[in-house]
Amino acid sequence: MTIHxxxxxxxxxxxxxxxxxxxxxxxxxxxxxxIAIGLIGLFGMGSMHF
Structure with missing residues (x-):
């Protein structure tokens, strides 16, 4: 089982x-x-999954 x-x-x-x-x-x-959402949007880390 994988959790994203x-x-x-x-x-x-x-x-x-x-x-x-x-x-x-x-x-x-x-x-x-x-600020965090803005930085995520600028640097394109929105597609990263932990």
């Missing part, structure tokens, strides 16, 4: 959990998430 996990959904899951635990981190988490 993409980076985008994994980052979203971690960010969602952190926001639930500490709502004050919302601005920081959203900023980091947007």
């Amino acid at each position: 996990v993409s980076l985008g959904p994994l980052v979203s899951l971690i960010a969602g959990i952190l926001i639930l635990v500490m709502p004050r981190l919302l601005n920081i988490i959203v900023a980091i998430y947007l």
